Amino acid sequence: xxxxxxxxxxxxxxxxxxxxxxxxxxxxxxxxxxxxxxxxxxxxxxxxxxxxxxxxxxxxxxxxxxxxxxxxxxxxxxxxxxxxxxxxxxxxxxxxxxxxxxxxxxxxxxxxxxxxxxxxxxxxxxxxxxxxxxxx
Numbered sequence: 001x002x003x004x005x006x007x008x009x010x011x012x013x014x015x016x017x018x019x020x021x022x023x024x025x026x027x028x029x030x031x032x033x034x035x036x037x038x039x040x041x042x043x044x045x046x047x048x049x050x051x052x053x054x055x056x057x058x059x060x061x062x063x064x065x066x067x068x069x070x071x072x073x074x075x076x077x078x079x080x081x082x083x084x085x086x087x088x089x090x091x092x093x094x095x096x097x098x099x100x101x102x103x104x105x106x107x108x109x110x111x112x113x114x115x116x117x118x119x120x121x122x123x124x125x126x127x128x129x130x131x132x133x134x135x136x
Contacts, residue, residue: 001014001038002041002043005044011054012054013051013053013054014051014052014053016051017031017032035052039052043055066095066097066101066104066105067104067108069095074114074129074130075129075130080126080129084123084125085115113127114126114127
């Protein structure tokens with residue numbers, strides 16, 4: 001797998017365990033040990049849902065929860081209170097996640113009073129601009 005990852009710079013996810021088991025005629029335990037070895041070497045890391053993503057040297061990954069990353073867009077892109085916010089489709093494309101995942105994050109931001117919406121299919125608006133925390 002390491003050679004395949006190194007050769008294919010476009011590879012972002014490892015194949016599912018079941019595919020590797022079939023393609024290499026090995027047990028699930030062997031595949032899981034291989035995944036752990038890749039993680040130990042810093043080549044891959046697990047992500048939610050039982051998948052593994054490829055980690056490239058020098059790559060910066062934002063590991064904050066999605067709702068925090070979405071909230072960070074508001075001050076970063078200059079959204080004002082009352083302004084229409086990005087659509088769920090825009091956020092899906094930006095973060096590469098499914099609609100239910102975006103919807104959950106947006107619901108959290110609404111519950112926190114950061115965003116407001118008026119029913120299904122309506123435009124969400126910025127209700128409050130989150131304060132950026134300075135980290136030392």
